[in-house]
Amino acid sequence: MPSNSGKTTKRATTSRPSAPAGGSVSHRESTLAWLQSDASHAAALLEAALETADAGDFMAALRLIADARGGVTQIAEDTGLNRETLYRTLSKKGNPQLSSLLPILRATGLRLSIEAI
Numbered sequence: 001m002p003s004n005s006g007k008t009t010k011r012a013t014t015s016r017p018s019a020p021a022g023g024s025v026s027h028r029e030s031t032l033a034w035l036q037s038d039a040s041h042a043a044a045l046l047e048a049a050l051e052t053a054d055a056g057d058f059m060a061a062l063r064l065i066a067d068a069r070g071g072v073t074q075i076a077e078d079t080g081l082n083r084e085t086l087y088r089t090l091s092k093k094g095n096p097q098l099s100s101l102l103p104i105l106r107a108t109g110l111r112l113s114i115e116a117i
Helices: 027-037 039-051 055-068 071-079 083-089 098-107
Strands: none
Touching: 027 039, 027 055, 039 055, 055 071, 055 098, 071 083, 071 098, 083 098
């Protein structure tokens, strides 16, 4: 998710896990492991997704984070939100209301913060 805003975003410095001996790790598996290793990685991913100004990028990033935190079923249990609705919400075309976004963020170990431009 490249940024065209010219704004510099804090990037996590932790390297991604290397492939096991004799095998390879998919990009998705590597990304999930990276997200699981440190909560600041999830925050950096969402921040980068916001910079694209595409709501679909933000929702796709949030879905990856949810998957790294146990999957949609686990997030549904943690939030009390409907699992099928969460699958739709956490898609590229998802458009959550604040009343569902806040519990999803909380369940993934994140919170919404506002700052002056």
